[in-house]
Amino acid sequence: MRWFEIALVALTLFTGAVWLLDKLYLAKRRAARAGLLEPTEPIVVDYAKAFFPVLAVVLCLRSFVAEPFRIPSGSMIPTLLIGDFILVNKFAYGLRLPITNQKFIGTGEPKRGDVVVFRPPQHPDEDWIKRVIGLPGDTIAYRNDTVYVNGEPLQYRMVGRYVGNGQETDESGARLLTEQLPGRPHPVLERDDRPYFVQGEGQWTVPAGNYFVMGDNRDNSEDSRFWGFLPEADLRGKAFLIWMSWDRSAGGVNFDRIGSRIP
Structure with a gap:
């Protein structure tokens, strides 16, 4: 099951990085470009924001509580x-x-x-x-x-x-x-x-x-x-x-x- 552990860590880091990058930079850039219109989130950002909290909780529970x-x-x-x-x-x-x-x-x-x-x-x-x-x-x-x-x-x-x-x-x-x-x-x-x-x-x-x-x-x-x-x-x-x-x-x-x- 080591492959699962590696995949879980990689996905958590990737989705977390996308979420953080969007929060600090990409979201502001989209808002500036959209003007008065509602900015559209890229699908990668949407999925990252949805899955990162779940993956982070699973990783913490599996690594530090019970597996x-x-x-x-x-x-x-x-x-x-x-x-x-x-x-x-x-x-x-x-x-x-x-x-x-x-x-x-x-x-x-x-x-x-x-x-x-x-x-x-x-x-x-x-x-x-x-x-x-x-x-x-x-x-x-x-x-x-x-x-x-x-x-x-x-x-x-x-x-x-x-x-x-x-x-x-x-x-x-x-x-x-x-x-x-x-x-x-x-x-x-x-x-x-x-x-x-x-x-x-x-x-x-x-x-x-x-x-x-x-x-x-x-x-x-x-x-x-x-x-x-x-x-x-x-x-x-x-x-x-x-x-x-x-x-x-x-x-x-x-x-x-x-x-x-x-x-």
Whole structure:
């Protein structure tokens, strides 16, 4: 969606420039030429004056308040499903300029367990979503389907077997557990029928200014276990609400998920 952001900024700047130029110079010039007649506004000016306020409001809301995203993959199942449309709080971790994502006002830092949207270092034009597991200075380990935070293993409670619908059908049969991340218990999936090497076992110490992120679908997530740490500069915001859920293969709109908060 970066192309949309670039187009929105470009259109806002263009219509704003036309509106300002007309207000300061062109309108007076037209009035002088028209004399006693009613001056006629060029169609470009007319459209600019109509669309600039709308574009400016949309740009400000999208850049500094909340931005919609669509979940394209299953790395966060069962928390987020393919086809979920979510809202992301854009001021949770600081106000950032559109396009460049440069932070100019700090408002907070990610907490352990937050579900964050970011642009991964290896795919800077894509928006990904994962859960923050490790904060700067933490030592994170993953062994035998267990996450360790600073040497302490997290506790897990078996809920049952996951039953997926539509695009999540392939995940049916996975173990559905509640991971007791301190202060942020949340569901995760674990598979017994996938190659052991894909689980991404190891131990990592999170450097300053970085975070360790993982998908809740532990055996089907390309995350920090494989590509490294998430720099703070690549954060886009904190996911907090599902505002729509659509999966044609599962029957269309899933009304039960609309309005659900993201744990």
